[in-house]
Amino acid sequence: METTSRQFRQLSRHALEQATLQHSLDGVREIMPRIRAAALAERGDFDALCDRARDIRERTLRQLDSYLEAFERRVQAAGGTVHWAATGEEACRIVAQICRDAGAERLIKSKSMVTEEIELNAALERDGFTVTETDLGEYIIQLRGEKPSHILAPSLHVTLDEVAETFHQHHDIERSGPLTNATEMLAEARSIMRDKFLQADVGITGANFLVAETGAAVIVTNEGNADLTASLPDTHIVVTGIEKAVPTLDDVGVLLRVLARSAIGERLSNYTTFVHGPRRDGEASGPANYHVVLVDNGRSEMLGTEFQDMLRCIRCSACLNHCPVYTAIGGHAYGSVYSGPMGAVLTPAFAGLPAAAHLPNASTFCGRCEAVCPVRIPLPSLLRRWRQRELNARPVMDGQRFGLGLWRWLNHWPPAYSLAIRCAARVLRRLSVPGRGGQRWIRRLPLLGAAWTDCRDLPAPPGRTFQDEWRRRRS
Amino acid sequence: MSSSAAARDSILQAIRRARAGADAVPDAPPAYRTPAALLGGIEQFCAYAGEEAATSEHVGRMEDVPPAVLRYVTGQGLAMRVVVAADLDLDAAVWAAAQPLQITGGPVERDGDTLVTGCYAGVAEAGALIMLSSSGVPNEAKFLAATHIAAVRAVDILPTFEALWTRLRGDFTDRWPRTMNWIVGPSRTADLGVPSKLGAHGPARVHIIIIDA
Amino acid sequence: MSDTTTATNDSGARPRGRVALFVTCLVDLYRPEIGFAAVQLLERAGFVVEVPRQGCCGQPNFNSGDRAGAGKIASRVIDRFAPFDYVVAPSGSCAAMLRVHYPGLFSAGSEARRAAARLAEKTFELTSFLYDIAGLREVAAELDGVVTYHDGCSGLRELGVARQPRELLKSISGIELREMNQPDACCGFGGLFCMKYPEISERITGSKVRDILATDADYLVAGDLGCLLQMAGTLERNGHAVKAVHVAEVLAGMIGPDRSADH
Ligand code: SF4
Numbered sequence: 001m002e003t004t005s006r007q008f009r010q011l012s013r014h015a016l017e018q019a020t021l022q023h024s025l026d027g028v029r030e031i032m033p034r035i036r037a038a039a040l041a042e043r044g045d046f047d048a049l050c051d052r053a054r055d056i057r058e059r060t061l062r063q064l065d066s067y068l069e070a071f072e073r074r075v076q077a078a079g080g081t082v083h084w085a086a087t088g089e090e091a092c093r094i095v096a097q098i099c100r101d102a103g104a105e106r107l108i109k110s111k112s113m114v115t116e117e118i119e120l121n122a123a124l125e126r127d128g129f130t131v132t133e134t135d136l137g138e139y140i141i142q143l144r145g146e147k148p149s150h151i152l153a154p155s156l157h158v159t160l161d162e163v164a165e166t167f168h169q170h171h172d173i174e175r176s177g178p179l180t181n182a183t184e185m186l187a188e189a190r191s192i193m194r195d196k197f198l199q200a201d202v203g204i205t206g207a208n209f210l211v212a213e214t215g216a217a218v219i220v221t222n223e224g225n226a227d228l229t230a231s232l233p234d235t236h237i238v239v240t241g242i243e244k245a246v247p248t249l250d251d252v253g254v255l256l257r258v259l260a261r262s263a264i265g266e267r268l269s270n271y272t273t274f275v276h277g278p279r280r281d282g283e284a285s286g287p288a289n290y291h292v293v294l295v296d297n298g299r300s301e302m303l304g305t306e307f308q309d310m311l312r313c314i315r316c317s318a319c320l321n322h323c324p325v326y327t328a329i330g331g332h333a334y335g336s337v338y339s340g341p342m343g344a345v346l347t348p349a350f351a352g353l354p355a356a357a358h359l360p361n362a363s364t365f366c367g368r369c370e371a372v373c374p375v376r377i378p379l380p381s382l383l384r385r386w387r388q389r390e391l392n393a394r395p396v397m398d399g400q401r402f403g404l405g406l407w408r409w410l411n412h413w414p415p416a417y418s419l420a421i422r423c424a425a426r427v428l429r430r431l432s433v434p435g436r437g438g439q440r441w442i443r444r445l446p447l448l449g450a451a452w453t454d455c456r457d458l459p460a461p462p463g464r465t466f467q468d469e470w471r472r473r474r475s
Numbered sequence: 476m477s478s479s480a481a482a483r484d485s486i487l488q489a490i491r492r493a494r495a496g497a498d499a500v501p502d503a504p505p506a507y508r509t510p511a512a513l514l515g516g517i518e519q520f521c522a523y524a525g526e527e528a529a530t531s532e533h534v535g536r537m538e539d540v541p542p543a544v545l546r547y548v549t550g551q552g553l554a555m556r557v558v559v560a561a562d563l564d565l566d567a568a569v570w571a572a573a574q575p576l577q578i579t580g581g582p583v584e585r586d587g588d589t590l591v592t593g594c595y596a597g598v599a600e601a602g603a604l605i606m607l608s609s610s611g612v613p614n615e616a617k618f619l620a621a622t623h624i625a626a627v628r629a630v631d632i633l634p635t636f637e638a639l640w641t642r643l644r645g646d647f648t649d650r651w652p653r654t655m656n657w658i659v660g661p662s663r664t665a666d667l668g669v670p671s672k673l674g675a676h677g678p679a680r681v682h683i684i685i686i687d688a
Numbered sequence: 689m690s691d692t693t694t695a696t697n698d699s700g701a702r703p704r705g706r707v708a709l710f711v712t713c714l715v716d717l718y719r720p721e722i723g724f725a726a727v728q729l730l731e732r733a734g735f736v737v738e739v740p741r742q743g744c745c746g747q748p749n750f751n752s753g754d755r756a757g758a759g760k761i762a763s764r765v766i767d768r769f770a771p772f773d774y775v776v777a778p779s780g781s782c783a784a785m786l787r788v789h790y791p792g793l794f795s796a797g798s799e800a801r802r803a804a805a806r807l808a809e810k811t812f813e814l815t816s817f818l819y820d821i822a823g824l825r826e827v828a829a830e831l832d833g834v835v836t837y838h839d840g841c842s843g844l845r846e847l848g849v850a851r852q853p854r855e856l857l858k859s860i861s862g863i864e865l866r867e868m869n870q871p872d873a874c875c876g877f878g879g880l881f882c883m884k885y886p887e888i889s890e891r892i893t894g895s896k897v898r899d900i901l902a903t904d905a906d907y908l909v910a911g912d913l914g915c916l917l918q919m920a921g922t923l924e925r926n927g928h929a930v931k932a933v934h935v936a937e938v939l940a941g942m943i944g945p946d947r948s949a950d951h
Binding site: 027031043044045049052055059062063064065068069078083084085086090093094134135136137140153154155160163182183185186189190191193194197214215216222223224225227228230231232242247248249250252253254256257264266267268269270271272273274275276277278279280283284285286294296300301303304305308 | 613
């Protein structure tokens with residue numbers, strides 16, 4: 001997976017400077033926790049559902065091979081073909097070959113994070129196909145040549161004005177004036193998209209779940225674009241990760257209950273589609289060819305490791321919406337299609353730790369992600385494990401290792417610790433200046449301390465530590 | 476061996492390797508049971524569909540559907556032409572009662588068409604219409620129409636997903652319908668700001684006619 | 689123990705147990721008054737309070753991925769604090785370190801793990817100790833003003849501290865507790881995070897400060913000095929008059945217009 005996560009610092013600084021992005025992120029921070037909480041309040045059994053959801057995902061991962069095989073048998077029995085891809089490139093090659101075999105030129109797609117991960121569009125375009133994203137947000141960023149900034153709302157960073165501008169640039173808009181409001185823009189997109197749907201040769205979708213019991217690929221959307229993508233063209237290709245298997249319909253029911261509530265504060269998304277295979281004899285319509293491409297791309301390697309829990313993820317985005325870091329900098333700063341806490345765990349796994357070392361470090365460990373995760377992934381613990389690996393990979397004379405070693409040493413030698421803290425107390429007191437209400441403040445610290453005082457003041461310590469004062473008072 | 480077959484082997488092997496030595500997997504618990512306090516019926520179904528911007532009304536019998544369609548189309552100021560899906564078990568004579576409404580058997584062609592369909596079931600806990608692909612209705616019609624009117628029998632409105640699975644397993648045992656589409660209210664997008672805008676790709680209006688008898 | 693100083697229980701009744709105060713390195717250095725406030729509250733509740741010689745709980749090492757270092761520090765803390773009936777910290781995050789994370793630092797089945805688990809069981813955050821263990825329902829303090837309470841992340845999510853400080857605050861005469869929007873949202877401190885990614889931290893604190901100011905409160909109260917330093921420093925830098933104070937100081941009656949927080 002290609003990432004620009006190494007530039008996390010620059011990218012996040014850039015994001016912090018963009019007023020419109022900051023405005024959108026404020027909206028996420030304000031609205032999403034509220035609507036999720038409201039949706040949960042109605043289900044007195046939400047915690048029980050999450051426990052169930054976690055157990056279902058856990059149980060599946062522990063027998064993933066048999067569920068995938070059962071799913072494959074079902075799809076084959078219904079007349080579909082299942083393909084297996086060990087890597088992203090392999091998956092792209094398989095999809096391209098299916099398209100070529102279908103004599104296809106025009107492809108339509110509904111939103112899928114796996115296809116973002118393996119950069120399917122770029123590969124297909126290199127092979128000469130025309131690909132159109134049909135999820136509106138995804139379509140907008142496709143026109144703009146951008147990556148998703150949120151796993152569910154990919155165009156979160158784009159303002160309405162920018163959407164209008166983008167449409168004017170790329171569409172042959174006959175009307176005289178500019179598109180001025182969302183309704184006009186939606187009508188414009190709808191009419192353009194209609195033609196694309198009707199003319200497409202192949203439809204590509206992701207899948208939220210693969211049901212071993214029935215062989216269904218379950219696809220969830222709000223716009224209804226996946227249903228059209230899966231119905232109109234003559235070939236339907238489902239591209240998804242191997243971890244999406246679930247044993248039974250009962251399990252899907254539990255997962256759907258927690259998915260939409262966590263994602264968008266709804267009981268259920270507007271459209272949930274179960275696809276079992278190609279058109280049958282006597283059916284009025286539907287694709288004649290049906291393919292499922294199962295993508296590994298690093299997933300099986302996570303199984304059985306300390307990161308296995310991450311494979312439970314159902315991509316609901318609750319952890320992004322509740323993350324103080326994500327809502328400060330947005331998705332692009334992560335330099336990866338997966339952002340927020342889930343992205344900070346997944347990206348090092350998919351792209352390698354050296355490329356993504358910033359991501360697990362850039363967390364306050366506030367734990368809100370874990371608290372809202374419907375499949376109870378211990379995201380902070382997983383991030384901490386990445387930090388451990390990253391620290392161990394650093395050279396012995398690295399500054400951070402040295403600092404931590406020194407701190408450990410001080411804490412082992414009480415006299416040294418007391419001395420150090422005492423000195424710090426006095427030095428800091430010296431550096432302080434009087435402020436309001438008799439309180440003293442430090443406005444500026446040298447060296448490492450500047451990281452604090454560049455952004456905020458520091459209340460001055462009284463100059464004598466608690467332990468010293470306690471012993472003085474009590475003796 | 477094709478590359479996909481090689482990949483299949485290597486993926487399954489990797490999964491098995493990871494599993495090796497792990498504890499036995501506990502048996503799955505019995506199906507989830509929604510607490511009684513949360514179980515609802517037709518009222519819940521209508522209320523929840525309504526919160527997702529669908530409208531609904533009750534009629535007594537199947538024969539009352541055409542006049543209800545006429546009332547809805549007139550009330551909304553829509554074109555006096557509807558596409559009626561074959562899964563709606565009503566013969567032409569009954570539709571005559573809905574004159575001057577023009578009835579066609581499809582397909583849905585124009586962006587602006589109104590589609591009238593039957594419905595396999597409703598699920599109260601989500602306000603969802605459950606539609607199956609069939610020989611009678613081109614599946615895409617439900618997503619191309621601008622207005623979707625769905626008739627559902629009151630007895631087919633089930634409380635929970637679990638009740639739906641039970642019914643599906645009874646009806647289909649092994650050969651599952653090719654596609655099953657769950658629909659909750661009109662199509663919408665959240666990509667053009669808050670609140671969501673209706674009518675993204677599919678219908679901007681969903682009206683449910685509940686047949687009580 | 690030669691380096692342990694003991695205070696007598698000033699309620700006169702039989703002591704209810706020996707509490708070791710885990711004062712936390714930030715309180716030790718920055719705001720000793722919080723430590724004294726905690727001692728006062730614990731003594732008034734009938735406990736004998738002792739202060740074993742101590743340092744840090746090891747969180748900086750643990751959260752930076754230095755498990756081995758965290759384990760070494762933890763062993764030291766466990767040794768020092770094992771003899772007491774309870775360990776109480778005026779900090780949700782340090783209490784959570786001892787209570788939630790210490791046992792996992794040692795290999796399963798080891799004696800060290802068992803010792804860590806024993807310590808974990810008797811370690812509490814100050815307000816939850818007062819409310820849940822000591823059964824305290826009201827404090828003898830006055831404060832004429834509006835306060836808003838920030839939930840420290842670890843205390844809230846790892847220890848379930850939310851109701852206890854609020855109930856105790858509400859028992860103070862003259863006080864008005866006014867909730868801010870999203871009191872459970874992170875303040876942006878995050879330990880070393882605020883030093884490693886200061887700009888992001890600043891932005892997070894900015895949102896928090898907006899929510900605090902919207903309440904028009906006179907005092908911002910929290911149970912963790914880390915959060916308080918972060919928010920106080922930002923409020924001060926931007927010229928806002930809200931005073932950031934620790935819940936222990938408020939409950940002990942040390943805060944008020946005539947009682948300066950600086951000593
Ligand atoms: S990690 Fe959990 S909260 Fe985050 S997207 Fe995945 S399932 Fe949702």
